[in-house]
Amino acid sequence: MEKVSLIALDLDGTLLDDSKEIPPENIRALEEARDSGILVAISSGRMIPRILPVEERLGLDCIILAYNGGKVVGPKSEGRPLISERPLPADIAEIFIRFSQEGDYLLNFYKDDVLYSEDSPNRRRFMDIYSTRTGAEYNIEDLTGRIGQEPTKLILLADPAERDRLHDHFSAELGDRAYITKSDPEYLEIMAPGVSKGTALEALGNHYGFSVENVLAVGDAENDNPMLETAGIGVVVANGTAASKAVADHVTERTNNEAAVAEAVRRFALK
Incomplete structure (x- = not known):
C-alpha cells in the first residue's frame, strides 16, 4: 500500500454527522495526520463560502475542492491560490x-x-x-x-x-x-464535462507533485465516486449509498455519526 500524501474528505454525510457537526474523534485523527505531514483536502459539492466555516471548525489549513471539483484552491497559508477552475458552458x-x-x-x-x-x-x-x-x-x-x-x-x-x-x-x-x-x-x-472530484484530485497531484495513488479519499454518495475511483485508497462510510460502496476499495464499520473518517484515517493513513 502506498504511503498517503493527501486525505480528501467529502463533507455532508462523511466528515459531518447528521447534525452537521464534526465528531471530535475525526478532528483528533486529522490533526495526527497533519502532524505526520499529510495534506488534508475538503472535497465537496458546496460553494467555497460554505466550506470555509467547516474548515475553521476543523482547525486545519485545508486545500479546498469546491463545486464537485469545478474550482480548486490551495490552503489559507498559501493565500488560497487558484489551482484549477472549469465553468459550465x-x-x-x-x-x-x-x-x-x-x-x-x-x-x-x-x-x-x-x-x-x-x-x-x-x-x-x-x-x-x-x-x-x-x-x-x-x-x-x-x-x-x-x-x-x-x-x-x-x-x-x-x-x-x-x-x-x-x-x-x-x-x-x-x-x-x-x-x-x-x-x-x-x-x-x-x-462542465470532465469536471469531477476525481479530476480535481489529478489537478492537485500535478500541482503538489504527488501521485493519486498516494491519496486516501473518503465519501458517501455518487458525486464522490470519481474521487473514490481515482484515489489510491477509496473508502465509503457505512451510511454511504450502494452505488458508492460498489466502487470503493473499502467500507468503514462506522457511520458518519460515529466518526467514520477517524476510522478510515487511522486504518489507512496512520500506520
Whole structure:
C-alpha cells in the first residue's frame, strides 16, 4: 500500500454527522495526520463560502475542492491560490435555466462564489432544505439575465424520485456535453464535462507533485465516486449509498455519526 500524501474528505454525510457537526474523534485523527505531514483536502459539492466555516471548525489549513471539483484552491497559508477552475458552458446552463423556469424547479446558479436563484412557493420549499443543510444564502433574481454566462456549477432540486428521473433524462439528452451526478436525495448536480472530484484530485497531484495513488479519499454518495475511483485508497462510510460502496476499495464499520473518517484515517493513513 502506498504511503498517503493527501486525505480528501467529502463533507455532508462523511466528515459531518447528521447534525452537521464534526465528531471530535475525526478532528483528533486529522490533526495526527497533519502532524505526520499529510495534506488534508475538503472535497465537496458546496460553494467555497460554505466550506470555509467547516474548515475553521476543523482547525486545519485545508486545500479546498469546491463545486464537485469545478474550482480548486490551495490552503489559507498559501493565500488560497487558484489551482484549477472549469465553468459550465453557457449553452448548457441556458438549457437548465429555461427548463427550471418552465417547470417551476429550483435551480441553484453559482457564479463567482455567489448563489443565485428564482423564487416561488415550490422553490422556497427546496431553498429551505438546501439552506438548512449548508447555511447558503440565496440571491433572488430572474435567471434570464444569467443566460450567456458560464456558472461554476448548477444544482437542480426536486423530490428524490423526480430527481432520479431528471438524472436519467438529462444524462441521455446531453451525453458527454456535461457531467451530471447525484448527491443529496434532492440534488441533481451539473458541471462542465470532465469536471469531477476525481479530476480535481489529478489537478492537485500535478500541482503538489504527488501521485493519486498516494491519496486516501473518503465519501458517501455518487458525486464522490470519481474521487473514490481515482484515489489510491477509496473508502465509503457505512451510511454511504450502494452505488458508492460498489466502487470503493473499502467500507468503514462506522457511520458518519460515529466518526467514520477517524476510522478510515487511522486504518489507512496512520500506520
